[in-house]
Structures are given as structure tokens and as C-alpha cells.
Amino acid sequence: MLTRRDFAKRGMMCAGAWLAGFEQVLWPSSVAGQQDRSNDPFSGGKQLGVVDFINPRPLEMDTEQRTELDGRLYTDLSKLSLQEPVIATDRFYVRTRVSGLLPDTKSWRVRVDGLVEKPRNRAIEELRSVATPMGLHLMECAGNVPLTNFGMISVASWGGVPLADILEKSGAKSQASRVLVTGFDQYATKSMTSVPGASWVFSIGDLNAAGAFLATEMNGKPLTADHGAPVRLVVPGWYGCACIKWVTAISFVDDTAEATSQMQEYAARTHQKGVPAQARDFQAATIDQAAMPIRIEKWLVEEKIKYRVVGIAWGGHTPVKTLMIRFNPEEDYVPVDNFVQTKNDPWTPWTHAWSPKEPGTYSIRVAVKDPAVRTRRLDSGYYVRSVEIPEV
Numbered sequence: 001m002l003t004r005r006d007f008a009k010r011g012m013m014c015a016g017a018w019l020a021g022f023e024q025v026l027w028p029s030s031v032a033g034q035q036d037r038s039n040d041p042f043s044g045g046k047q048l049g050v051v052d053f054i055n056p057r058p059l060e061m062d063t064e065q066r067t068e069l070d071g072r073l074y075t076d077l078s079k080l081s082l083q084e085p086v087i088a089t090d091r092f093y094v095r096t097r098v099s100g101l102l103p104d105t106k107s108w109r110v111r112v113d114g115l116v117e118k119p120r121n122r123a124i125e126e127l128r129s130v131a132t133p134m135g136l137h138l139m140e141c142a143g144n145v146p147l148t149n150f151g152m153i154s155v156a157s158w159g160g161v162p163l164a165d166i167l168e169k170s171g172a173k174s175q176a177s178r179v180l181v182t183g184f185d186q187y188a189t190k191s192m193t194s195v196p197g198a199s200w201v202f203s204i205g206d207l208n209a210a211g212a213f214l215a216t217e218m219n220g221k222p223l224t225a226d227h228g229a230p231v232r233l234v235v236p237g238w239y240g241c242a243c244i245k246w247v248t249a250i251s252f253v254d255d256t257a258e259a260t261s262q263m264q265e266y267a268a269r270t271h272q273k274g275v276p277a278q279a280r281d282f283q284a285a286t287i288d289q290a291a292m293p294i295r296i297e298k299w300l301v302e303e304k305i306k307y308r309v310v311g312i313a314w315g316g317h318t319p320v321k322t323l324m325i326r327f328n329p330e331e332d333y334v335p336v337d338n339f340v341q342t343k344n345d346p347w348t349p350w351t352h353a354w355s356p357k358e359p360g361t362y363s364i365r366v367a368v369k370d371p372a373v374r375t376r377r378l379d380s381g382y383y384v385r386s387v388e389i390p391e392v
Contacts, residue, residue: 044302045302051296052387059151062074068189075093075153077153080310092156099184108124109121115252127214128222138236140287140315160215172252178201178253181244183233183244183245199244201259202242212233215228216231237315257279263282271288289320290377291368293309293311293385306353307356311350311352313339315344320368323339362386364387
């Protein structure tokens, strides 16, 4: 049996492997752990600071705010670096904080019922005893908007139980085509911004294709309360609204199942056509290929001011070869200098050397020009970031 120490060790190995990949993307010529910076335009230079993005409103980052349905934590992506590609648990974004009414988790059970031969309960200790490392996965809130400084996206090293293992052993009846995953959704206080509802209906095929799992561990340690302890659903490549926290039940249903209130609340943000009444009419809430800058560094190189744009790319299903960038609507797109995407989950770092012609306000927009790649948010200018450049 995998011990907790073994589990943590494997989690660190996963993070280490990702760290190596992050470094290799930034410095593609690195060999045997040594960085060859001969082609780095900032080699020998000195970083003078960071230029902040222009934000619609002041926002406190990396700090827990409010409680329950109104509870939030926004991740400060500008801190992402070679030494921190995985977001620490206490900085991983939170869309809804734990309910004050959550029952004691020591005796937690996940009920498997619905269209099955015999319903059963899976105790949390049973799930923890068979948990294994599930790798690094990105999660993004469907409501990750400029007002949040795009701080509702993070990456963690997860551990848990493949959902397929549970579904296959549940004795589902022949008419069972979908699965309703339900989480605890009772709160002590009434929210001014959200409505209760923690459930989503998936096709069994979608869950299997995504490699969905029940997470009991995060970054080598047990889940924390705000992140869904004792057990949450993770569906890699899907928006966070479908990754149900505080899972209480897994129910097999058929194609007549109605869409849940949570599905309907997030219909527009998950790119649905209208607000379907039936779950079967919902498209998979997957994240399209996306990209954005997360930091603008100001450098002094050979007595000249230069700027380095540091960004991330994520989402989609097929790695793209070229990422394009422009700095104002009247400018043409140019290829990002340093971008190599080998996988879509978690995120891929990229950098671009930039020498603005004059001081002023610039709107930085990233694009993918491959017509075969779906980029609905990028196409709409969703992830545009603006900066004020004081010196060139």
C-alpha cells in the first residue's frame, strides 16, 4: 500500500519533472541541467523591476476574502517563476469557501446510487487508502475575468482515485448513460453574489476521456477545507465549476436527466447555446486553448531599456506550434519568441522580448492563428492585458 510519505515523495517528483519542463521551455538549449543562454537577449542584463498591468480595480491577491459562497482567493500569477511553477495550496485560487455547516469529515461517505444494481457507500478512509498520484493539472474558474486580475486559475499536484475505477465497479444498469456528481451545498449565510448548487451531470464517455478522478490530496498533503476536503472531483481540461467540491454522491442517470442549477448558472460562461433544460444538451465544459501575459519585466541590457513579456498558455486538446502577440490594435501580430508547447495541461510558460518605440499605454493581445484550434475567448480579446510603459 502507498504510504503518505511515498505519496508526498511522488508528488514532489511530479512537481520536479514539471519544473524541469518549465525551465527547458524558457531556455530551449539547456542540456544536462545547465542553461545555455547564448541566445537569450537578456543575458548579461539586469532586471530593474516589473511593470504592473492596468487593472479595473484594486484587488488583494493571495489572501482569503469573505466566507462561504462569497469567499474568494485570487492567485497572483505575476509571482510565477522557475522556482514556483506549481501554485502552493494556500495561494491556489478559491471560488467558494467551505460552508460553516459542513459535517464532520472523519466519517464522510460518498454514496454511489441511481441506476445501479445495489447502492453503496464509499468511506473516505477507503478512498484515501487507494489514492495514488494523479499528476499536475490546471484548474480555471469559468468566471476568471479581468476584474479578478485573472487570478482564478492555478496548477497543483493532485492525488486521488480514478473515477473510472469507481464507475466500473458500481454495477450500473444498461440504461445508465450519465453520472450526476453532487457536493455539499448548504450554507449558514445567504450569499449576495451566488446561489447554492454543487452538482454537474456528465456523460460517462466525457469523464473517461478526461481522466476524471476523486481528489483526496493536493500538493502532497490532504485536501484543505476550502479546496473541497475531504474529497473533490477533478476533471482535467474542464472549467472549475464542473470540478465539484465536498462530494457526497455519485448517481448514475439516463439521458432524461435535467441540467442542474449549477450547470444552468454557468451556461453562458461555459459557452453553451442558451440555457438547456436537459443535461444531454450541454456541451462539455472544456477550456479552449488560451494564453495571456502574466508579468512585464523591465531590464537594462547593454545600457538600453528592454522589456520581457512572461506569459502562460493552457487549455485545448492539441499543442499549438506558434503563438502570436501584438501590442496595440494597429500593429501586426508577430510570433512569440520563446514558446514550445508539448502538452495542454497544465500550463506552458513563454517569453517574448519587447522594445516599445515610445512611452505610453499598450494593450497586449495573444492569439493562435491555426483555424483548427478552437480559441473562443482569445478570439474575443478576453485575455488582453494593458500596461503603461514609462520609459523606453
